Amino acid sequence: MPLTPAQFPALIAAISATISQHADSITELDQAIGDGDHVFNLQRGIDALQSHCAEIAALDWPAAWQKIGMTVMAAIGGASGSLYATLFIGLHKNTKDKPADLRTFAEALPLAVEAVKQRGKADVGEKTLLDVWVPVAKTLRRSVAEGKDLNAILDAVCAEAEAGVESTRDMLATKGRASFLGERSKGHIDAGAKTAQLMIAAIARQIRS
């Protein structure tokens, strides 16, 4: 596994930095078609994870995913809280008792994303964070199965995440708060898709360096 929970403090710091750096533009997006609290929600989750950093860093991945999921669930109120908690609990369930390697993670991620779909009763094409996570999970699993080297895998995943964000621009929102706007939801990218892409890019930079 290119990353262990011992690197979790650095990872969460990188995620925190990228969200802070883009806070204004993300808030604008969530104000345009949502209620403007997406950055606040994520920052609450990040703060809670930072306060459990040392504990998480001492765990193995399956136990760390469980702790991360439970922490996020308790800390975040918005839709994104229960969806990310579901993602992390899904990673816990699907990495438990398996070898701690990239292949296990690459096979677990699509299953965890599937659980998020069920939780939010949503799928790709509905202008949500799933428009990033679904193609990213597929691309990760495929690139790992093809035996690509780590940097090529990261390049493919990051490109897919960016394409996913852009794909939300002209979509009609049919789930979450943006769906209340109907046709007026078109023309803006989705805040949750954007933060998913930023977090994925931050993790990729961390793995590379």
Ligand code: ADP
């Ligand atoms: P809230 O909408 O409760 O204020 P946030 O602002 O934190 O929560 O998160 C909003 C983001 O959550 C949206 O931009 C979208 O990406 C995602 N989202 C909302 N509803 C769903 C859903 N049913 N399935 C998947 N993602 C969703």
Ligand code: MG
């Ligand atoms: Mg919101």
Ligand code: MG
């Ligand atoms: Mg809200």
